[in-house]
Amino acid sequence: MKMNKKKRKNRTSAESSAVEPSPKRTNSRLRFAGVLFLIVVAAFATRVGAAWYWQTRFADAGETAPLYFGDSVTYWRLAEAIAEGRPYQFDEWRVFRMPGYPLTLAPVISLFGESQSRACAIAARIENALIGSLLVAAVGLLALQIFRQTRAAALAALFAAFEPCNVISSVWILSETPFCLVMIAQIALFLVAIRTQKFRKLLLVAVLFAIASAATVYFRPSWLYFALFLTIFHTAFLLFFRATPSSPKEFSPLFRGIVIVGVFAPIFVACMSPWWIRNYRATGRFVSTTLQMGPSLYDGLNPDATGASDMRFVETFRRLERENPSADLRDTYEYRLNERLKRESIDWIKQNPQRAAELAVVKFFRFWNVYPNEPAFSQPLVRLLLFLTSTPLLAGAVCGFWKARRQFREESLALIIPAIYLTILHMIFVSSLRYRVPPALCLMILAAFFFGTKGKKAKS
Numbered sequence: 001m002k003m004n005k006k007k008r009k010n011r012t013s014a015e016s017s018a019v020e021p022s023p024k025r026t027n028s029r030l031r032f033a034g035v036l037f038l039i040v041v042a043a044f045a046t047r048v049g050a051a052w053y054w055q056t057r058f059a060d061a062g063e064t065a066p067l068y069f070g071d072s073v074t075y076w077r078l079a080e081a082i083a084e085g086r087p088y089q090f091d092e093w094r095v096f097r098m099p100g101y102p103l104t105l106a107p108v109i110s111l112f113g114e115s116q117s118r119a120c121a122i123a124a125r126i127e128n129a130l131i132g133s134l135l136v137a138a139v140g141l142l143a144l145q146i147f148r149q150t151r152a153a154a155l156a157a158l159f160a161a162f163e164p165c166n167v168i169s170s171v172w173i174l175s176e177t178p179f180c181l182v183m184i185a186q187i188a189l190f191l192v193a194i195r196t197q198k199f200r201k202l203l204l205v206a207v208l209f210a211i212a213s214a215a216t217v218y219f220r221p222s223w224l225y226f227a228l229f230l231t232i233f234h235t236a237f238l239l240f241f242r243a244t245p246s247s248p249k250e251f252s253p254l255f256r257g258i259v260i261v262g263v264f265a266p267i268f269v270a271c272m273s274p275w276w277i278r279n280y281r282a283t284g285r286f287v288s289t290t291l292q293m294g295p296s297l298y299d300g301l302n303p304d305a306t307g308a309s310d311m312r313f314v315e316t317f318r319r320l321e322r323e324n325p326s327a328d329l330r331d332t333y334e335y336r337l338n339e340r341l342k343r344e345s346i347d348w349i350k351q352n353p354q355r356a357a358e359l360a361v362v363k364f365f366r367f368w369n370v371y372p373n374e375p376a377f378s379q380p381l382v383r384l385l386l387f388l389t390s391t392p393l394l395a396g397a398v399c400g401f402w403k404a405r406r407q408f409r410e411e412s413l414a415l416i417i418p419a420i421y422l423t424i425l426h427m428i429f430v431s432s433l434r435y436r437v438p439p440a441l442c443l444m445i446l447a448a449f450f451f452g453t454k455g456k457k458a459k460s
Contacts, residue, residue: 132170396447
């Protein structure tokens with residue numbers, strides 16, 4: 001009888017210790033919260049300084065001052081339309097950009113009023129700097145979620161805070177930074193889904209994963225197929241390397257994949273439906289994202305393609321389409337132009353398969369280059385800085401993936417899938433270091449795991 005009481009007491013004590021965090025772990029998490037806060041503050045200060053430098057050194061001197069990039073002008077004009085309650089279109093183009101980033105910009109324009117003023121441009125850059133600082137925190141928290149090591153998580157946040165490409169992209173008036181923030185949330189939700197053993201929780205997280213996935217597409221149309229790619233690739237990998245669950249209570253990879261896709265599909269469709277209905281009303285056709293795939297494809301695959309973007313051909317094709325329509329006039333001019341450029345590019349690929357393959361190789365190396373591709377950013381100091389940061393991070397990511405391949409196999413796989421997806425995508429379209437920023441954030445987490453664990457096993 002005494003022995004039974006003693007066992008029951010020991011069991012109760014063990015259960016309570018398992019539920020209640022130890023003082024040591026609590027202190028460690030509190031220290032991490034403090035360190036992460038300081039890193040985020042430093043990241044914001046760095047980005048505000050970079051925003052001011054970029055505005056005064058480059059943007060004010062450019063042809064499209066004070067915005068610098070032509071893409072920034074299009075986002076800005078669409079944000080103005082939202083802020084002023086006008087139809088969502090850029091000149092005559094009604095299905096030109098996804099509305100995610102213009103919606104983010106619209107409050108800044110409403111607050112500052114004057115269109116494309118220098119003060120308003122700086123405010124928009126500071127808004128992006130703030131989002132970029134939140135992104136730093138998100139990277140650190142995702143690293144903590146995966147590896148449960150505060151040291152590696154803090155190091156991941158530190159990499160995200162000061163890696164040059166991530167800093168500079170945070171102050172451009174472009175969609176990269178808010179997209180990356182939603183992308184990190186998407187991956188975090190997916191990782192929760194593949195680990196939970198409660199069916200109701202799996203359903204809930206799958207719903208949130210679908211919503212986050214739709215949000216990423218509203219910022220970047222090329223992300224349309226990523227969630228499906230991620231789920232199928234991950235499920236197939238587990239089926240190949242581990243066909244049966246490790247315990248009777250664990251969901252099989254196939255069952256989990258079916259549940260995620262089954263929940264994902266209707267929720268994702270519901271989230272995208274407002275945009276699809278709007279596009280159908282504008283064009284009379286189903287348009288999943290925008291009518292810029294044709295120009296983007298031709299930009300990457302045409303007789304003069306180099307792997308870099310050069311959209312000067314668009315005006316020529318616009319004129320040709322007006323003078324000699326390429327399809328049924330019942331379709332809108334915008335739709336016909338998109339289809340014409342798509343056909344021109346596909347016809348060129350069929351006639352020049354070897355050159356298309358050569359361009360794919362060129363774009364691969366442009367995507368993973370450790371030096372700037374653009375001459376405007378090829379000063380010796382910039383080249384050295386990028387080389388000294390990109391090289392150890394990429395090498396550390398490879399080593400981190402190898403180190404995590406057993407204990408964190410599923411998580412490390414999910415962290416490299418964005419790199420695989422975007423590499424394939426930009427071997428088809430144009431390629432640049434700018435497009436590497438999103439997958440690089442995931443690779444920083446693997447690099448932080450390699451550099452921050454010193455060969456010790458992470459705590460599960």
